[in-house]
Amino acid sequence: MEDKKYIKLITSTEIAEYSNIKGFMILKPYGYKIWENIKKIINKMLIKNKYKNxxxxxxxxxxxxxxENKYIKTFSKECAIVTHTKLIVNKNNELIIDKNSKLNEVLIIRPTSETIIWNTFNKWIKSYRDLPILINQWCNIIRIEMRNKMLIRNSEFFWQEGHSAHINEKDALLEINKIKLLYKKLIKYYLSIPYISGYKTNKEKFSGAKFTYTFETITKNKGKFIQLATIHFLSKIFSKAFNVKYINKNNIEKYPYGTSCGISTRLIGALIMVHNDDHGLLLPPKIAPIQVIIIPIISNIKKKKKIINFIKFIKNNLKKKKIKVKYDNTSKTPGYKFYKYENMGVPIRITIGKNEINKNIIEITRRDTFKKKYLYLKKNLNKKILNILNRIQKNLYKIAKNNINKKTYKIDNYNEFKNRISTNCGLILSHWDNNTKTELKIQKETRATIRCIPIQKKFKEIGKCIYSGKKSNQRVVFGKSY
Amino acid sequence: MEDKKYIKLITSTEIAEYSNIKGFMILKPYGYKIWENIKKIINKMLIKNKYKNxxxxxxxxxxxxxxENKYIKTFSKECAIVTHTKLIVNKNNELIIDKNSKLNEVLIIRPTSETIIWNTFNKWIKSYRDLPILINQWCNIIRIEMRNKMLIRNSEFFWQEGHSAHINEKDALLEINKIKLLYKKLIKYYLSIPYISGYKTNKEKFSGAKFTYTFETITKNKGKFIQLATIHFLSKIFSKAFNVKYINKNNIEKYPYGTSCGISTRLIGALIMVHNDDHGLLLPPKIAPIQVIIIPIISNIKKKKKIINFIKFIKNNLKKKKIKVKYDNTSKTPGYKFYKYENMGVPIRITIGKNEINKNIIEITRRDTFKKKYLYLKKNLNKKILNILNRIQKNLYKIAKNNINKKTYKIDNYNEFKNRISTNCGLILSHWDNNTKTELKIQKETRATIRCIPIQKKFKEIGKCIYSGKKSNQRVVFGKSY
Structure with a gap:
C-alpha cells in the first residue's frame, strides 16, 4: 500500500517518472527544482566551509x-561496465557493436569517486603545505540495483560527494564534526525531517571507511528506514591504497587522513515519505518550488478583469519579498486547481474572488492544517505570509517528530522484537552485544538491520543483548529498510 | 606551438588537468567556477525563455x-557501450567481470539525448494543448574522440542541451531565432568573443537535423576554428522516427516539429584560445571567478597591520557591490603573485603598500593594457572599479575582433586558397558551388572545411566556385578546425 501511494505521489505531482530502462528515472521540472533548491543550500554551506567544487x-x-580491492575487502560491485567504444552499421543497415573497439582496460561508471580522487591526490599532495584539501563534486552516480525504488534506490542518482585530506586524525575528525552540523541543519531546518544519527556497524559501514556516520529517518506510515546522509572517516585506508604521502614539517613522509560525505536525490524520496497526508504531498516552505499558489474564483465574468488586476498586484508584492508565488490562470476549475496544488504540497493557497475584492482581503489556506485565514491587504501582507510559511516549516517538523516518537519502541524481549518487526516496524531501541554474528543472525531471522549506533547519552545504559543475552553498554537502533 | 601554449595555460592556471584516462579531464576549482558562471548566465536566459530544467x-x-538509425543515416558512433553490470572477486582475489551480468540490451552512455527525449515525448505529447514543450538539461556527455584536445574535444564534456517540440514549422523556427539571440548575447557580451554564424552545409550538419545553425570563432594565433554553439532544426525527423503525434484543434493527427540547441565546456577552451597574450590568460570580467586581486606590498614590517586593515576595508567595500574580489595574503613574494594572477587572467590588480596608505590611494593595474592608475579612496571607488571592469570587458572584444578582421581573407583563386590554408589559416571567404562533392574534394586536397554559410547580406554576391568555377550566389566561410 505505502509503496503504491509513494509511486503515485511521485508521478502525479510530476516530480519524476519511470524511463524505459529499469532503475532509471526522468527527473521532471518540479522534482528538478526541489533538487536545485536542496543543492543551493548545501552548496552554499560547503563553500562557506572552504570546499571547492x-x-x-x-x-x-x-x-x-x-x-582498491587489494586493500579494501569488496565482495562485488553492481556497476555499469564499459567494454566497447564504437557502434557501426553493418551490411543489413543494422547498428552493431564494433568488435574492434573492445577496450583493453574496461571502464566503470563511477559508483562513487574515492578511487579516482585518491589516485589524483597522489599528484596533488606532496607536502604538508598542500593540506588540507577540501573538494566537492555534484554528479550522477550509477549503481545497478536489483530492487529499485524511485528516488530512494535508483540505479542512477544525483548526489554531492565531498572529499577531504588532512595531515592528521584530529583534523579529519574535526572536519567530520563540521559536516555533521551542516547535514543536521539541512535535514532538520530546511527539510523539516526529524532524524536519528549515529555510527553504522562494521557490517553496515562503507567498506573503505574506518567508520561511517549516518542520518536516518522513517517513513510516515510503515515506519521503515531511509538513509538521509552519510559521512565516512577514511582514516589512512585510501592514502595507503593509492600510496598518497606528504612530507611533514620535520621532513618525514606521512600518510594523510581522509573523509568523504554525501547527500543525494534520495532526499526527495525521503521528503515524500515523511511529509504526506490523504491530500498528497506537503513540502517544507524552505525547499518548495512554489510557496504560494494564487487561484482566482471568477463567478461573475464582469469582475474578471478587476480580479486579475488584484491578483497581479498581490503576486508582484509577494515576489518583491522573494516569496515563490505562482498564479494559475488556466481555464481549469478552482476545484481541480485546489486538488492539484494540495497534491503537489504547495504550503499556502490564496483564493481571490469578488468577495475578496470588495472587502480588500485575501483568503489564505494552510496546506498543513487546512485552516483558513482572512488577511487585510494593507496590513503587512508580505510579513504575515512569511510568518505563516515559517510556522508551516516548523509544524511539518513537529508532525513528523510526533510520528517518529509514536513509532519508537524500547524492546528488551526477542519475541516482542520479532512481532514488532513483522508488523508496522518503526524505530526499535534494543540492546546488542556488539558482535557481527549476532547482527547477521537477527537479520536472517527478522530482516531487521541495525540502522545506527546513536552517540547521545540517553542511549547509554547497561543491558542485555536482545538475542544473545550478553552484556551491552547501550541501546542501538534496529529497523527495516524501505 | 599554439597547442603546447594552450595546454600549458589550462594546467598552469589550474582550470583543468589530464586524468589518467585518455580524453577525460579533471575540471579544477578555477575551471569549474568559470563553467558555473557561464551556466548561470545561460540558465537564467533559458528559464526566462520558458525552458524548464x-x-x-x-x-x-x-x-x-x-x-533512429532507420530514419536517420548515421555511419558510426564513437560512444561508450555498457555491456555488463557486475564485478566480482575470483578465487585469486582478483576483480573480474561477472559474465552472468551480461546485458541482453546493451546501454549507450548518451552522446546526446534526442533519442531518449523523443521516445519520452511519445508519452508526453497527445494533444496540441501539450505543446510547445521546452526542456533543458545540464549534463555530462560521452563521445569517444580519437584526436583529443582538452576542453575543445574531450571524450567527456559538460553541456546544456535544450529540446523543444512545436505544433508547426513556424513556431519551431521562431524558437530557433530566440535561441540565436540568446547565444549571441552570451558569446558577444559575456564572453567577449567575436563570432561568425550561419548554416552548416549538409555534410557538416547534425545528421538528425534539417539544418544546423552554428556560431564559430578562430584561435588567436593560428586562426583555426572553434565551434561555440549550435542550434538544430529537427523538423519532423525525430517525431517520425519515434512516432510522436498530437491531435490538432480539428482532431487531425500531426507530427510536431522539433529543435535542439547546446553550448558546452568547450566555451572555456574558446575563451582561452581567444583571450591570451604573452603573460597568460585574459578573462572577460563578466565570467571571471576573480575580478579584482589585491596584493599587499609589505616592505616595512611595522606597517603590516595598518596595510592589512586598509586592504580589508577596501575588500569589504568592493564585496558590497558584488565585485568578485580576492585578497592574497600568502607569504609568497609580490612578484610571484603578479605573475600568478596575470597568468590566470584576473582583470584588475590592486597593490597596496605604505605609500598607498600614506596617500590614501590605491594602485590599479589593468590586465589587458597593463596601464596603471591611482585612485583616491574616497571618491566613488566602487563605481570606478566597475567602470574599469566594463571597459576591460569591451576592450577584450575589440582586441579579438581586430584579430579576426586581420585574419579574414577574401580569396577567389584556388592556388592562393591552398597557400593560405597551409600557412596560418584564418577565416577564408570564398565562393562555392553548393555541391557536396566539391566540398569533399577541397577538404581532401587542403584539409579545409566549410565552417558555415553566413546569412548576412554582405556575403551575398555572384561569383564563381573557387574549385569548380561554377556559379555561386554567396561567399561561404572556409577554415581549418582547431
Missing part, C-alpha cells in the same frame, strides 16, 4: 578498483 | 538508436 571523470579504469 | 537518464538502450 570540481569535476572528476565519469569513467574510472578498472585497474583503480583493482588497487 | 529536467534530467533524463545517462544510459540509453541501444534499441532507441536502432530506431
Amino acid at each position: 570540481v569535476n572528476f571523470p565519469l569513467l574510472i579504469p578498472k585497474n583503480l578498483f583493482d588497487l | 529536467v534530467n533524463f537518464p545517462l544510459l540509453i538502450p541501444k534499441n532507441l538508436f536502432d530506431l
Whole structure:
C-alpha cells in the first residue's frame, strides 16, 4: 500500500517518472527544482566551509578498483561496465557493436569517486603545505540495483560527494564534526525531517571507511528506514591504497587522513515519505518550488478583469519579498486547481474572488492544517505570509517528530522484537552485544538491520543483548529498510 | 606551438588537468567556477525563455538508436557501450567481470539525448494543448574522440542541451531565432568573443537535423576554428522516427516539429584560445571567478597591520557591490603573485603598500593594457572599479575582433586558397558551388572545411566556385578546425 501511494505521489505531482530502462528515472521540472533548491543550500554551506567544487571523470579504469580491492575487502560491485567504444552499421543497415573497439582496460561508471580522487591526490599532495584539501563534486552516480525504488534506490542518482585530506586524525575528525552540523541543519531546518544519527556497524559501514556516520529517518506510515546522509572517516585506508604521502614539517613522509560525505536525490524520496497526508504531498516552505499558489474564483465574468488586476498586484508584492508565488490562470476549475496544488504540497493557497475584492482581503489556506485565514491587504501582507510559511516549516517538523516518537519502541524481549518487526516496524531501541554474528543472525531471522549506533547519552545504559543475552553498554537502533 | 601554449595555460592556471584516462579531464576549482558562471548566465536566459530544467537518464538502450538509425543515416558512433553490470572477486582475489551480468540490451552512455527525449515525448505529447514543450538539461556527455584536445574535444564534456517540440514549422523556427539571440548575447557580451554564424552545409550538419545553425570563432594565433554553439532544426525527423503525434484543434493527427540547441565546456577552451597574450590568460570580467586581486606590498614590517586593515576595508567595500574580489595574503613574494594572477587572467590588480596608505590611494593595474592608475579612496571607488571592469570587458572584444578582421581573407583563386590554408589559416571567404562533392574534394586536397554559410547580406554576391568555377550566389566561410 505505502509503496503504491509513494509511486503515485511521485508521478502525479510530476516530480519524476519511470524511463524505459529499469532503475532509471526522468527527473521532471518540479522534482528538478526541489533538487536545485536542496543543492543551493548545501552548496552554499560547503563553500562557506572552504570546499571547492570540481569535476572528476565519469569513467574510472578498472585497474583503480583493482588497487582498491587489494586493500579494501569488496565482495562485488553492481556497476555499469564499459567494454566497447564504437557502434557501426553493418551490411543489413543494422547498428552493431564494433568488435574492434573492445577496450583493453574496461571502464566503470563511477559508483562513487574515492578511487579516482585518491589516485589524483597522489599528484596533488606532496607536502604538508598542500593540506588540507577540501573538494566537492555534484554528479550522477550509477549503481545497478536489483530492487529499485524511485528516488530512494535508483540505479542512477544525483548526489554531492565531498572529499577531504588532512595531515592528521584530529583534523579529519574535526572536519567530520563540521559536516555533521551542516547535514543536521539541512535535514532538520530546511527539510523539516526529524532524524536519528549515529555510527553504522562494521557490517553496515562503507567498506573503505574506518567508520561511517549516518542520518536516518522513517517513513510516515510503515515506519521503515531511509538513509538521509552519510559521512565516512577514511582514516589512512585510501592514502595507503593509492600510496598518497606528504612530507611533514620535520621532513618525514606521512600518510594523510581522509573523509568523504554525501547527500543525494534520495532526499526527495525521503521528503515524500515523511511529509504526506490523504491530500498528497506537503513540502517544507524552505525547499518548495512554489510557496504560494494564487487561484482566482471568477463567478461573475464582469469582475474578471478587476480580479486579475488584484491578483497581479498581490503576486508582484509577494515576489518583491522573494516569496515563490505562482498564479494559475488556466481555464481549469478552482476545484481541480485546489486538488492539484494540495497534491503537489504547495504550503499556502490564496483564493481571490469578488468577495475578496470588495472587502480588500485575501483568503489564505494552510496546506498543513487546512485552516483558513482572512488577511487585510494593507496590513503587512508580505510579513504575515512569511510568518505563516515559517510556522508551516516548523509544524511539518513537529508532525513528523510526533510520528517518529509514536513509532519508537524500547524492546528488551526477542519475541516482542520479532512481532514488532513483522508488523508496522518503526524505530526499535534494543540492546546488542556488539558482535557481527549476532547482527547477521537477527537479520536472517527478522530482516531487521541495525540502522545506527546513536552517540547521545540517553542511549547509554547497561543491558542485555536482545538475542544473545550478553552484556551491552547501550541501546542501538534496529529497523527495516524501505 | 599554439597547442603546447594552450595546454600549458589550462594546467598552469589550474582550470583543468589530464586524468589518467585518455580524453577525460579533471575540471579544477578555477575551471569549474568559470563553467558555473557561464551556466548561470545561460540558465537564467533559458528559464526566462520558458525552458524548464529536467534530467533524463545517462544510459540509453541501444534499441532507441536502432530506431533512429532507420530514419536517420548515421555511419558510426564513437560512444561508450555498457555491456555488463557486475564485478566480482575470483578465487585469486582478483576483480573480474561477472559474465552472468551480461546485458541482453546493451546501454549507450548518451552522446546526446534526442533519442531518449523523443521516445519520452511519445508519452508526453497527445494533444496540441501539450505543446510547445521546452526542456533543458545540464549534463555530462560521452563521445569517444580519437584526436583529443582538452576542453575543445574531450571524450567527456559538460553541456546544456535544450529540446523543444512545436505544433508547426513556424513556431519551431521562431524558437530557433530566440535561441540565436540568446547565444549571441552570451558569446558577444559575456564572453567577449567575436563570432561568425550561419548554416552548416549538409555534410557538416547534425545528421538528425534539417539544418544546423552554428556560431564559430578562430584561435588567436593560428586562426583555426572553434565551434561555440549550435542550434538544430529537427523538423519532423525525430517525431517520425519515434512516432510522436498530437491531435490538432480539428482532431487531425500531426507530427510536431522539433529543435535542439547546446553550448558546452568547450566555451572555456574558446575563451582561452581567444583571450591570451604573452603573460597568460585574459578573462572577460563578466565570467571571471576573480575580478579584482589585491596584493599587499609589505616592505616595512611595522606597517603590516595598518596595510592589512586598509586592504580589508577596501575588500569589504568592493564585496558590497558584488565585485568578485580576492585578497592574497600568502607569504609568497609580490612578484610571484603578479605573475600568478596575470597568468590566470584576473582583470584588475590592486597593490597596496605604505605609500598607498600614506596617500590614501590605491594602485590599479589593468590586465589587458597593463596601464596603471591611482585612485583616491574616497571618491566613488566602487563605481570606478566597475567602470574599469566594463571597459576591460569591451576592450577584450575589440582586441579579438581586430584579430579576426586581420585574419579574414577574401580569396577567389584556388592556388592562393591552398597557400593560405597551409600557412596560418584564418577565416577564408570564398565562393562555392553548393555541391557536396566539391566540398569533399577541397577538404581532401587542403584539409579545409566549410565552417558555415553566413546569412548576412554582405556575403551575398555572384561569383564563381573557387574549385569548380561554377556559379555561386554567396561567399561561404572556409577554415581549418582547431
